[in-house]
Amino acid sequence: MAEAFAALDVALPAAKVWQLIGGFGSLPDWLPYIPKSEITDGGRVRHLSNPDGDPIVERMLSFSEASRSYSYAIMKAPFPVTDYVSTLSVVEKGATACRVEWSGRFVPAGVTEQEASRLFAKIYEDGLDALKAQLAKKT
Template identity: 60%
Template sequence: MASTSVSRTVPASPDKVWSLIGGFDALPDWLPYIPESTALEGGRVRRLANPDGDVIVERLVDFNEAERHYSYAILEAPFPVTGYVSTLRVHAVDGRDDVAEVQWSGRFTPDGASAAEVEELFAGIYADGLDALSQTLAA
């Protein structure tokens, strides 16, 4: 099994960040790579579309409002992995109420690619996503 994790400090309080990203169906609100999300099965599954027309289907597997994090598993995607589970988490920064740390991490089994290749793929997706989140919050 392989894994990767990316963190960014973003310009907003943890509560403000969580109010933007904490909804499982909220990716289009801050992630340009995902312009469309459709909630299914009472909001426990999301069907995502990217600009290339690829479909990604993910299931919510853990959600904690108080601790500001959720985890999801990929059910269908054009990625060379199986067993993918990812967590998006918002942390407070000691002594600061105007910034938050956001961590996006995942673990997965490479399928048709090396561990290094898929770790680099998801590190890039997470980094680009958190950069987009920071830009959305700064606007």
């Protein structure tokens, strides 16, 4: 099983950052790579599309408002992995600071563990860079 991880330290309260990214359908609000998100199955499944129009379908596995985190699994996507499970969380680091953490575990399919890990680490890093830019616009 391969893994990927990225983190971003933010000089804002955790509640404010979670307000932007905590909704399971909120990816288009901060992640330019995902211009569209449609929620189905009572809020547990999101249907995304990337800029090329490739479908991505993800199922929420867990959600905690109290710990400001959710985990999800990919059901369909154009990525060379199976058994993908990821967690996005906002960790409080004081009254005016937090850390956004995005991690995933998956089984490579047709690529090495290192290639799959690099792919998702890059996706997470690019996503957190986009979040940083979006948060800068809001402050």
